[in-house]
Amino acid sequence: MLLGNKIKSLRDEQGVLQRQVAAYLEIDTPMFSKIERGDRRAKRNQVPKLAEYFHVDEKELLTLWLADRILDAIKGEDELKFKAIEVAKCELSKVDL
Template identity: 70%
Template sequence: MLFGNRIRELRDKQGVLQRQLAALLEIDTPMFSKIERGDRRAKREHVIKLAEYLHQDVKEMLTLWLADKVLDAVGVEEEISYDAITVAQKHVQSSIKDYSTF
């Protein structure tokens, strides 16, 4: 719920209502509330719109959004979760190196 918490924090700090951000994303307010609580995942394009509207770094917001997806997939209670993330990290780093040679 890293992304949802950050959105709520920014929204409160900037005095923006949930219904305003829901309108920006063209969704209803209850759906936005679920995104903010972590009960639903925002779409990638929603993350980008929210970052821009709330004057945040898009990469940082996408990172929080993706981290939530990773945590959903691996869980946080199993010991093997850390190992799985480490293996995935090595694969991503390898892929980045391969891609950068083009």
């Protein structure tokens, strides 16, 4: 819900209605509302559009989008989630980024 919170914050700061952003994304308002509340995930291709609409850094929003996906993947894995993240971090350090 990190991305949803950020979108809501940006929308509130800029005085934009949900229906305006939904129209820009070419989705209906209820679907956008679900994205903002975290009940539904934005599609990856919608994130750059959101960054453009709100005039913010695309990488920042994509990072929040990806973090939400990671948090979804480890939800309910209380005993193993931190160990899994450490293993993933070690694996990522081996990859030539």
